[in-house]
Amino acid sequence: MGKWHCRTPGGRLHAFDQAVTSLKTESASSGEWAIVLGENGVTTQEPHREALRSYLMAVRALDTPSEPDLFIPKIIEVLLRHELQPDTVRWLGVMQKRYDDAQKDLLMGEITDSYGTFTPRECFEMLAYRNHLHYDIDREVRAQEMGEFLAEMARQQGSVYANVLTNLALYVRCLGRDDPATAYWFVQRADGEPSAVEWLEINFK
Helix, strand or coil, X not given: CHHHCCCCHHHHHHHHHHHHHHHCCCHHHHCCCEEEEECCEEEEECCCHHHHHHHHHHHHCCCCCCCCCCCHHHHHHHHHCCCCCHHHHHHHHHHHHHHHHHCCCCCXXXXXXXXXXXXXXHHHHHHHHXXXXXXXXXXXXXXXXXXXXXXXXXXXXXXXXXXXXXXXHHHXXXXXXXXXXXXXXXXXXXXXXXXXXXXHHHHCC
16 A cells, blocks of 8 residues: 555545545535424424435544544644644644534533433434434433433534534645645645635634
8 A cells, every 4th residue: 555554644644635525525514404392392304314324424434532543633643743834733723622622512502411411422422323323222212311302402413513523624634735744645725725724814713
């Protein structure tokens, strides 16, 4: 496999670049979600099942600490081993903080049941492991005990967490792509496309 061996630092960056490129094609990443509590119970709207399953698999690969080849904090660590531009280092620090914050910030509000308060990742797992990636009986029991509405809230919070990770992966990829020290491992941006730093300065004012 030569220079692209995935266990080398450069190989990991190249694999991450490919994974993010693939992630951008996932239709469910921009799908519509809705939850309504009415007279007839809870009704929900979410992306098509197969599209959602594919998207969840792609996101999970970026957020599995025991599988570090694509794990976002590990990719940031690999990038920081290089002699990067000061702006790249600064923005990678921002991205790491955003990842850390995402582990505790429930953007749809706190969700608590008899087992405790959900973390964002637990919400993602409630979405992924009840009826998409595989069936987990413990999560199914918890969902039944907490009630249909709260269970759906947890699932939709899981979709928000997935979206946060998707955006983080895109930002980190762009930072690695645009820095001279690591650009070799990434497919370069198209002519006329803003640089990562320009893009981040606009989106993080």
